[in-house]
Amino acid sequence: MTEKQVILVAEDDPGLNRLISFKLQKEGYQVISVFDGKEALNAALNEKISAITLDIMMPFLDGIQVLKKVRAVKPDLPVVILSVKSRENDLHQALELGANAYMTKPFQPEQLIEKLKQIMGSS
């Protein structure tokens, strides 16, 4: 039996987090849901995960800080950044820090899943 790939969903909005997780589960992934930056970093460093969807604006530690710390330890881990359009400077910074892709809200969850699949397929 093949092991399910694990995706870390780091998103502080509970409704959106549930929605992304639900759609990923329906696609056959196992999901770890976290709602703030500290939890995200902890899970990213300590759990065996295949990819992260990372919101930029999160409590305690923002997505950029999480990405910086994750990249120092796991340089090849696929990361898709999620953010609102008005934080575009952060998005550029995230790409410079090694995020594989980004999506701006509002977005289509199917496109996010498609992006994750592409990145995981090529990594």
Next chain:
Amino acid sequence: MIDPYLKILLYIIIALLVIITLLLLVIITNRYLVSVNQDKFRAKKQKWEELYLNYLQGDLNLKEIAESFKDEKRYYWLWKFFAPYLDMLDGSDFDKTKALCREISLIGHYRQKLEHGNLSEKATAARILGALRCKESITGMISLLDSKHQLLIQAASLGLAKSGESKTFFPAARALLDNTYFTYEGATEILAAYGENAAPLMVRFLEGETELLPGEGKDQSLKKKKKSFDLKTVDPSTYNSVMIDLLGFFRYREALPALHGLISEADPETTVHIIKAFLSIGEVPASFNLKSYLEHPYWVVRNFSARVWRLTGDREAIPLLIKLLDDPNWWVRFNAAEALYEAGENGLDILSMKAEGPDVKSAAISSYVLSRKGVELQA
């Protein structure tokens, strides 16, 4: 026998104690009711969420899910549940959510409030119908822009912006800037909700189609309307500045020719907005002559021109940057030194030389910028 004054005092104390007890009771009851309501909403939300996710996934159809919502008449609860999804989702999930809101009469309820509600209900309805991108309500929201209530103008502008109807950008800008006490920044923030889709219209306005703005050019209808309140007179250049700032905010590259066309005739403040937009976009027009702005009489223009140098890398402008190291304004000196540092070895040599030179201002700023960059000067 009790002293009559003491008796009155006792009555007052008893009355006060009764009032305080009643107040405490009201507060406690209120808090209890709020918490009961919150628990009820949480329970509903949990139930709705399960159904809603299955609906988005296609496991439930519209009729089936609507059946589960149809008895809920607390429309504000329904709205609180759907609002985050409508804000974050696009494409088919947004369309399905909107269809559900229509099916369960949420749209109908707020359309009715937009037309016949009181002031606060109208404002809420405008925000909600905007977020639902409800095209049928555009006319109603536009009519609120003519209101004398600032709350309605604000709500209608936001609603129109979120509805995605770019053509309503100009009436909203006019209403916000002319008829409310919103600051320039506040109005710009609301107008930013129109997003990049409104950018082509803004470019057309900056290129000379001033009639796009109601009350300007051919369409004088708004100007003719005698308002019952006239809060402020907005300088026409303010509209240009708002649009220039927004185009910069959207990083709208296609605006560069229009911005370039404006800058030669622009007043100093507008010039600053244009150069800041170049910085935000991260590019300057090919034929932009930076040198003349590095010598501009207004220090803010010189300051942002020095910052914009890195986008051009124009070696011929380096003598002017060197001159700016002695500028009367500290920020101009600082940004000129930063630009020279970014000019590579040549700039570094110039800064090192200036740091040890006789000119007090340029020596101080050169040393400061070099030390910030960790460059040690030879003793």
